[in-house]
Amino acid sequence: MTDSNRPAVLLIASVPDALIQRLNATYTLYKLYEQTEPLAFLAQTGHEIQAVVTRGDVGVSDAVLENLSNVGMIAVFGVGTDAINLDYTRQKNIRISITSGVLTNDVADMALGLMLSGARNLCSGDRFVREQQWLKQAPSLGVQVSGKKLGIVGMGNIGQAIARRAAAFDMDIAYVSRTEKTDLPWRAVTSVNALAEQSDFLVIAASGGASTRHLIDANVIAAMPEHAWLINVARGSLVDEQALITALQNKQIAGAALDVFAEEPQVPEALLALDNVVLQPHVGSATHETRQRMGDVVFANLDAFFHQRPLPNGL
Numbered sequence: 001m002t003d004s005n006r007p008a009v010l011l012i013a014s015v016p017d018a019l020i021q022r023l024n025a026t027y028t029l030y031k032l033y034e035q036t037e038p039l040a041f042l043a044q045t046g047h048e049i050q051a052v053v054t055r056g057d058v059g060v061s062d063a064v065l066e067n068l069s070n071v072g073m074i075a076v077f078g079v080g081t082d083a084i085n086l087d088y089t090r091q092k093n094i095r096i097s098i099t100s101g102v103l104t105n106d107v108a109d110m111a112l113g114l115m116l117s118g119a120r121n122l123c124s125g126d127r128f129v130r131e132q133q134w135l136k137q138a139p140s141l142g143v144q145v146s147g148k149k150l151g152i153v154g155m156g157n158i159g160q161a162i163a164r165r166a167a168a169f170d171m172d173i174a175y176v177s178r179t180e181k182t183d184l185p186w187r188a189v190t191s192v193n194a195l196a197e198q199s200d201f202l203v204i205a206a207s208g209g210a211s212t213r214h215l216i217d218a219n220v221i222a223a224m225p226e227h228a229w230l231i232n233v234a235r236g237s238l239v240d241e242q243a244l245i246t247a248l249q250n251k252q253i254a255g256a257a258l259d260v261f262a263e264e265p266q267v268p269e270a271l272l273a274l275d276n277v278v279l280q281p282h283v284g285s286a287t288h289e290t291r292q293r294m295g296d297v298v299f300a301n302l303d304a305f306f307h308q309r310p311l312p313n314g315l
Helices: 017-026 038-048 086-091 104-119 122-130 157-167 192-197 218-223 241-249 288-306
Strands: 008-011 028-031 049-055 073-077 095-097 149-153 172-176 201-204 229-232 255-258 277-279
Touching (some): 086 095, 104 122, 104 277, 172 192
């Protein structure tokens, strides 16, 4: 049983140790990911839970929420809510907070890093030196990034941060978004296909969810020039992964640089076998500074909820 003076919080998936320590010090903390029989545990303990903490890539299932009769809040360590049934939470009046405004710069940095890594062969160049191939042959040529055409799918905070960085590379920037943002200096395009046709680099920075699943499908990929690169720092679900693999195998596009995957941490063997890809383990926001700030935001929103104040980062 919980201490009546300490609200009960359910942690769905692991988060940084510093945040776990703060949660443990303030609340009665249950870790669902450590339970061998999660639903049986919830059937016995779920009524005690008043708030849930989860990661954006994990979310929380309806099956879990159905066992939490007194839950009033879900605090997301991240900005994605595509793994949460928002219709269900609205129906049950469950409030949601995200770590908005915290990880924008890191994810934008990662997008530029992936773009440069792919175009300039940074990963293969590292292997080239380590394997002492330089003693035997000249390194391969890369592709210039500066001055090229950049298409951004999704012009929210992260998309805009990517555009600002790309502007320093003198790139010709266009974007597609749910609504045209007339206050921005970059050119809006009417469709993803049209954007793909004119992009040397196509960066995916849109939100995940059912409405954007496979937004980048075989038709979009076919519209890209043969020399183009696809960069994804959003969600793996936005890209038809098999269509992308086929295009890469057939050299239909030059390459892809991916921080996210459809079934991560499982990555298709076909992707691993390709030499025209750069692969990262969903680390767009993985810096010490940002993860600390994300933990601070989660804790601040929980504190506001339990003291009946407006959520600083509520949806």
